[in-house]
Amino acid sequence: MNLTPAPASTPxxxxxxxxxxxxxxxxxxxxxxxxxGPGFIMSAAIVGSGELIATTALGAKAGFVTFWVILVSCFVxxxxxxxxxxxxxxxxxxxxxxxxxxxxxxxxxxxxNWSIWLWLSLQTLKVLQVGGIVGGVALVxxxxxxxxxxxxxxxxxxxxAALLIAAGHYGWVERGSLIMILLFTGLILLSLxxxxxxxxxxxxxxxAEGLTFSLPPETVGIAMGAFGITGVGGDEIxxxxxxxxxxxxxxxxxxxxxxxxxxxxxRGWIRVMTFDALCSMLVxxxxxxxxxxxxxxxxxxxxxxxxxxxxxxxxxRLFTATLGPGAQVAFLIGAFFVLYSTLFTATASxxxxxxxxxxxxxxxxxxxQSGRExxxxxxxxxxxALWCVLYLxxxxxxxxxxxxxxxxxxxxxxxxxxxxxxxxxxxPGNLRPSRAYDIWLWLSVLAILGVSxxxxxxxx
Numbered sequence: 078m079n080l081t082p083a084p085a086s087t088p089x090x091x092x093x094x095x096x097x098x099x100x101x102x103x104x105x106x107x108x109x110x111x112x113x114g115p116g117f118i119m120s121a122a123i124v125g126s127g128e129l130i131a132t133t134a135l136g137a138k139a140g141f142v143t144f145w146v147i148l149v150s151c152f153v154x155x156x157x158x159x160x161x162x163x164x165x166x167x168x169x170x171x172x173x174x175x176x177x178x179x180x181x182x183x184x185x186x187x188x189x190n191w192s193i194w195l196w197l198s199l200q201t202l203k204v205l206q207v208g209g210i211v212g213g214v215a216l217v218x219x220x221x222x223x224x225x226x227x228x229x230x231x232x233x234x235x236x237x238a239a240l241l242i243a244a245g246h247y248g249w250v251e252r253g254s255l256i257m258i259l260l261f262t263g264l265i266l267l268s269l270x271x272x273x274x275x276x277x278x279x280x281x282x283x284x285a286e287g288l289t290f291s292l293p294p295e296t297v298g299i300a301m302g303a304f305g306i307t308g309v310g311g312d313e314i315x316x317x318x319x320x321x322x323x324x325x326x327x328x329x330x331x332x333x334x335x336x337x338x339x340x341x342x343x344r345g346w347i348r349v350m351t352f353d354a355l356c357s358m359l360v361x362x363x364x365x366x367x368x369x370x371x372x373x374x375x376x377x378x379x380x381x382x383x384x385x386x387x388x389x390x391x392x393x394r395l396f397t398a399t400l401g402p403g404a405q406v407a408f409l410i411g412a413f414f415v416l417y418s419t420l421f422t423a424t425a426s427x428x429x430x431x432x433x434x435x436x437x438x439x440x441x442x443x444x445x446q447s448g449r450e451x452x453x454x455x456x457x458x459x460x461x462a463l464w465c466v467l468y469l470x471x472x473x474x475x476x477x478x479x480x481x482x483x484x485x486x487x488x489x490x491x492x493x494x495x496x497x498x499x500x501x502x503x504x505p506g507n508l509r510p511s512r513a514y515d516i517w518l519w520l521s522v523l524a525i526l527g528v529s530x531x532x533x534x535x536x537x
Contacts, residue, residue: 090446091247091323094169099331102345112349114251115162115320116357118422121254122313123361124261125210125419128368129412130388132307136372137382139296141279144287146300147369149524151308151362155354156514156521158314160496162326162350165318167343167505169327172318173433179498187439192491196315197434202484203312207423207460208467209477211235213416215468216386220393221409228469234420235465242424243457247323250425257418258360264411265367268396271404277374287373304524307365309358311488314496316426317354319433326350333505340507347508364415420461428456489525497522 103109135143164175173193182191215230225233241253272278292300321327330343375395376382383391389412396404432452435441443449471477500518 094332098328100329113353114324116353117254118320119357120258120360121418122422124364128365132368133372133388136369137376140377141283141287141373143300150304153521153524154308156518157496158309160499161314162321164499165321166326171433172315173437177437199484202480205477205480208464210420211464212468217413235461238420238424239458239461243454257414261411261414268408269367279374311492314492319429427460428453493522
């Protein structure tokens with residue numbers, strides 16, 4: 078996607094950096110809060126099948142003892158996200174254009190960087206993963222209202238996502254994500270509060286046990302899997318650039334003219350972006366922790382470790398047995414918004430990143446704002462239709478999600494390599510971070526490399 082300034086683009090195009098849009102970053106907490114947004118979309122994307130299934134399964138199998146794994150997983154990977162967000166601010170470039178500037182072999186008529194071709198090849202499995210999310214939304218809706226079959230709910234879920242995204246721009250995606258975050262966070266936390274009125278109530282001793290940093294041998298495999306799938310993943314990290322640019326962070330910093338004034342503005346908007354990312358981390362860590370605690374308290378003592386979306390049905394039945402039908406309704410509504418928020422943001426994110434990639438490959442002309450918007454609108458219809466068809470033919474949502482998880486393990490390696498290139502080869506010297514940040518970045522890199530290698534070893 079050629080998003081460098083061009084006469085055909087309008088001044089309001091967020092992908093065009095022009096001096097007339099420059100503004101100083103806010104310096105107070107109150108003003109900074111007004112500029113949050115990309116993190117809302119990230120949170121809505123992150124909290125999905127992994128949190129609903131893998132996290133709850135880990136709690137059901139291990140009890141409270143591995144609670145710390147979830148907390149560390151959500152915290153340690155944010156540094157890579159920040160490196161991508163910073164790259165968007167100081168270059169103004171979306172993810173695929175940034176990848177196309179990296180070193181390495183280049184293939185095809187347009188001499189496109191190898192990382193884009195590898196990313197594209199992995200999407201054959203990632204398509205299955207989001208198809209599994211469509212199936213998950215349909216299954217939860219069918220549990221709540223069995224009057225319609227699962228296939229009808231799947232079609233409705235895909236159609237509604239396309240309708241909501243195709244005609245909307247950044248502001249609508251941000252508001253929709255925020256609404257769903259408030260709903261699923263509130264309902265899942267309500268479920269946790271209601272749990273305290275039952276014999277399964279969580280005690281302070283339970284929480285203390287979960288923070289001892291011990292890892293029983295029988296839980297290593299599922300703990301590593303949960304570490305890989307919870308928190309911010311490779312997909313969300315690559316999407317984050319688009320939301321940072323469309324929110325205006327890059328445009329407000331302006332083109333890099335190597336002046337101290339630009340460095341001051343860029344540092345200010347990087348600070349806002351960091352605050353946005355940390356607020357996002359707080360949200361998805363809270364929800365992920367709540368799912369873990371539900372599994373550890375409701376299922377572990379009974380020796381129940383349901384697989385896949387059976388987890389949703391089992392938890393909803395346990396809530397009914399302990400608190401009555403009202404609690405089941407609250408849990409199912411929360412589970413629906415957890416899954417649907419992923420479908421909603423995936424539609425918006427896939428449309429943007431594929432339009433960008435197809436532009437780099439020369440398959441679409443998206444060099445102008447109007448061309449890019451047409452491509453995004455068309456792909457917003459194409460992908461939900463594809464996901465729905467795949468689910469209706471395969472009908473194995475859990476397997477589809479697991480296959481996508483394999484692709485995620487490889488994708489994380491690409492993200493790590495790109496982040497290190499951004500940090501040590503592209504970052505302007507006047508934006509160099511502190512030593513503490515670099516330590517955090519390397520902890521993130523080592524953790525992700527370890528999980529990715531372990532995941533691939535398990536598969537192969």
